[in-house]
Amino acid sequence: MSWTVPLTDVVVAEEDVEAVLACYRDGWLTMGPRTQELERRFAELVGVQHAVAVSSGTAALHLALLAAGIGPGDEVLVPALTFVAGAAAVRACGGVPVLVDSVGPHDPNLDPQDAAARVTARTRAILPTHFMGYACDLAAVRALADEHGLRVVEDCAQAVLARDADGARVGSRSDAGCFSFFSKKQLCVGEGGMVTTDDEALAAKVRSLRSHAMTSVTWDRHRGHAESYDILDVGFNYRLDEPRAALGLSRLGRLEADLDRRRAMTQAYRQALAGLDGVLVPWDDDALVERATHFCFAVLLEDLATRDRVREELAARGIQTTWYPALTMFSGYADAGSRPRAETIAARHTALPLSSSFGAREVDLVVGALREILA
Template structure:
């Protein structure tokens, strides 16, 4: 189903002639694989995040796998992550041979991972905690960092929803050991497929650079420029490189990101105002800024439907009105594979089980007009009658 069938789609690209021109410059250059545009994208993204240890990769899933691999996660280890997240957060850990321990959410007001549940589920086998900054809102990183420091486990930040969001002034993705970003086509910074990974120290950064490209000591670009004539392979790595086309588009998208995030916040605030009067409808994060601890990237607009309402019926009514909606997310422990796997622990997820069937995601993207927001709110109110 294409965009044309929707009066208001769930998401939309913020592209202009600049992205097209950037792509054409790459085609005209004759160099498509990872090269100078990627280096520029990494440098600019690192400057925006406040860290020079930034690598562009082909998507966020490989960033997560790269993170776990670089941290030495493997068979016999455990990784704690929320069940209310996209399945890649868990799958990347499972692919290392580790066991995934699923944690509960805080509650209706905050759909992030519960630090107290993390503390309850840590064992001597825990190697890493994967935190997901759901919808672009920071998790309680003070509490999570304290737990990780006390138990000497690593923190992997899944920042797919949160580019340029902050916790106490520091960019998400730079608060843990490794940060993983997504530039999928529905993300705040979109290149089609793409991602990035950041690290807290030089040794992790160097290891991930090697693992990103087959464990080779020099890259094709180095040999193309005559800086090297051969290479050694010092570790069994993967090919997780990004290409020049996506990196060039990423540079332009990065320039748009601050304004895009600002507009997303305006739209979210309008939603919260317009929807506040609907009986039984819960608005997660509506009091987020009152806490004064962070800044969101406002990637998606989640609401919790009133108790007893059939979500599928609401989504069908919204569709009939030309409004696209979605669900973020079906909990991981309810999938066939993860629900049966011996390497997935799924106990103590009562809040996730209660909240997930009520979650509905409304349209949110920078090019939305105020009138579009009002149309969505009116359609939702009518769908609940």
């Protein structure tokens, strides 16, 4: 279907194309100098000592959890309202994801009080998500982790360069932060991810496991820094390749300006929807909006039936939307039991179009259509 206003848009600038073509012309395609430079610059932006590039956000979560010591039977507290990758990564380690309810309609992120109530003798870590680009209550999460001796691995997939309530970048103050460079993300290269940390041992473990736990990689041997390699553990092929690293480097220089445009569009949405009956905008606080990096823009409607009707009528007008299920709604996680606040938010919300390439025209079209539908 051809959308008048798609959910998002990916604009590949000519400088991006040239950066990738230069990589192909050089002839070195697997993990090498461009990947290393992307890691260096990303670590600098986030404010950490180490950034390790991997093939996806899911790979980042998997390796960070393994490096944090998560293994068979270990319980990890995971938001019930988030993309499934975090819970799946826990299971990939042999662990047990314990789903935590949301705070509520005004803050769909993980509820630290519900998390505290679900800690057991088997709990080893907390995996909070910064949902839709808004930092969760990291101070409360870290306090809970300190109380029980838990590791904290942040799912920052939707929140690159967002700041917490103390002004620190997400992914900079916990054991590890995990980022995604998927096509819908704010820094997109198609597929890719990053693990950030100040823990040198954890970073070394992630670097090892991303490339079959080899003691040297192809780029080392190409430069004559190693003749062979040993295998130290059961590792994976979670490497980021050079063309995508080149694309990431090219786009990284525009990232903060892109985020500013997303923030401006979010503010325009908020102003245009203020006072509209039947519409609740979560995270309704100017300071939160300034700290967030706006993966998407969500509104909550009266109920499931209204949400579905609105989405259907917006689609008929060429406006694309989406919504994010609670994990308890999936067959593979149904045995976790109900998480009522997360399920209510999932049933009531829809994400409206948002992109750094959109502006006043798209806001006016979407809000005008929404007002007509709800009139």
